[in-house]
Amino acid sequence: MDDLSFIIGRDGAGGYRVAPVPQIPHQSVPSRRTAGNMTVEEFAFYVRVSRATAWRLLKRGAVARTRVGGRTFILLADADAFLKRNREGA
Structure with a gap:
């Protein structure tokens, strides 16, 4: 097992099953140089809350x-x- 894997369970032969570390999707938050709009998901990422919040x-x-x-x-x-x-x- 290398640094980019994690254990996801045991296999039937007494060993461990490993899987690659999932990649975090890139969040596109508008640059402060643009007067862009954000989706709700981008807003949640921007203010660091869940999408439900x-x-x-x-x-x-x-x-x-x-x-x-x-x-x-x-709006940004x-x-x-x-x-x-x-x-x-404040």
Whole structure:
């Protein structure tokens, strides 16, 4: 077993089955140089909360959102404003 594997269980012969370490998908968060929109998943990654928590924040109005068709977007400025409002010690 090398450093890029982990044990996932025992095989029938008394040994261990190993699998490669899963790759973490790249999260594309808009650059601060662009006035981009974020999806809910990107917003959750940006503020470091779960996707479910991000949806709860949106539904209760804690973060402004924009709807285009059936999709929901958060402006980077709105995400930053949310973080600034909820900063401890502010």
